[in-house]
Amino acid sequence: VIDWALERDLERSFEAARATRERIARHVRVTPLLDCEGPTQRALKLECLQRTGSFKVRGAAAALSAGERPHAVIAASTGNHGLAVAALAGTLRLPCRVFVPATAAPAKLALLAASGAELTRVAGDPLEAELAAREAADAAGALLVAPYNDPQVILGQATIGLELLEQVPLAPDALFVAVGGGGLISGVALALRERWAQTRIVGCVAAASPALADAVGAGRAIDSRLEPTLADASAGNIEADSITIAAAAALVDRFELIEEDEIAAAMRAALLEHHLVIEGASALALAGSLRSQAADGARHVVVLGGGNVGADTLRAILG
């Protein structure tokens, strides 16, 4: 069991992340770091080239390997988290059920189905699917893998930070990470906070759906703006008891609220300048970095968390 009082025991969390990295090594890729030239020296951490197309596979691998081997796995998701859990369950030859809201996009459901998971459609919004998944897991004694509100999942995402420590020779001036439920930024920040003490850790939130930034501001989960966004993978409300609220409050220096046109521009720049397909949530982080690019010679590290975008969205982005 991990003591999740991050502000008190960062060093112990760091060691836990190192142990997690060893445990999940065979399930995840060490993703490349791409150095870009320009007035701002920008290094892109390419989790969009991660297995299953996003960083989520790290957290899922950590959760699935944390305790005894489960006899079945359950998750609620229509996106990257579901794909990651389903792919790992496939590798480990574990039966897997993914609960999806009835409103989910057919394209994403097809991807999930192709991964070999059993899909269960739930009437209502994502929260209903999550509750149904929890009930089913309790009833079946299956392992429910949470998308962000779980220390093991956060330690999985922390392995990105451990890789950055090896790949980036000098602590950068700023680190940009997209923020949805906060699992990614909590993990990366816990790995880097002490080693990169002078680096500003910037959480990049969709202005259309800034739940975690609002929660950190208020000291608790509150009702947030919840509008459609290109950053669908990081949109949505946050669980009221999420451990990522305290973690982000302790570890993140500031939040940037990113507008939809900035997300689109960053996706376009990734396509045409960097030759990368990144999803809207990843574009949040790149857009955060692009905002402050006037600062000559600044060194930025940008975590690009995923690349799962449909052809329709790409067409729309290309205008």
Add this chain to the structure above:
Amino acid sequence: VIDWALERDLERSFEAARATRERIARHVRVTPLLDCEGPTQRALKLECLQRTGSFKVRGAAAALSAGERPHAVIAASTGNHGLAVAALAGTLRLPCRVFVPATAAPAKLALLAASGAELTRVAGDPLEAELAAREAADAAGALLVAPYNDPQVILGQATIGLELLEQVPLAPDALFVAVGGGGLISGVALALRERWAQTRIVGCVAAASPALADAVGAGRAIDSRLEPTLADASAGNIEADSITIAAAAALVDRFELIEEDEIAAAMRAALLEHHLVIEGASALALAGSLRSQAADGARHVVVLGGGNVGADTLRAILG
């Protein structure tokens, strides 16, 4: 001076490539290798993430650093080669002129102009621009950097092979490389031919523009089909005296002629499955590998040479 009788002296060429790699190291990225799962184990060499967006920067850096520092640099190109030469000239603070055919696409000209090179428009086709560039270089005593028919340029491209030797633990069953003028495949093959003795080296040529494959078949440059192709970066006739004809004849196991619909499908697969923007010429190599993917458990290495694609082409590909 390099003895370019490859079939007689591969080991000496290999050593020359190693020396070239050291010489150009500060100008090029070591590009990542991306391992993909599937019935075919496919590893993608991501030269699309190379500086200036293509492998051409390796050959250009090799040519520019081979002898005494030139006082000026000249190239003829509207695409990757021109971008690479212009970028390196900028880094080395050398004046650079690029001769472009009057028929060149405005978008590519804009990119070239942004790189700081002086553009000279030449009436007629690419060959006219090449001749004009050669004349200007002779008159000015400037260094003319050739796109493929130059041992130094080929040794630059060979450094991709040296990286592959370090990145790929076990010689693969087949290596897929796009073929235009043949500089890329000649270089990569000379670095790998002896070390990967059992690997089939497959040259992937646009069926719409198969000049080098035709030349190897006939033993000399002949009139080839020359139709528009998505693989514009590897299209065009080949110089009659090109050293790449003998090199490819000696080192390439077979050629695959790739159709336009296969190029488009490979570009789409790169976008939607691998989250990479690759240009048509790179898609040739991926398409070559996809053709033979029925062979279970085969190990392929695919060189993705570049990612410079305009928004229009991407939109067309996405359909």
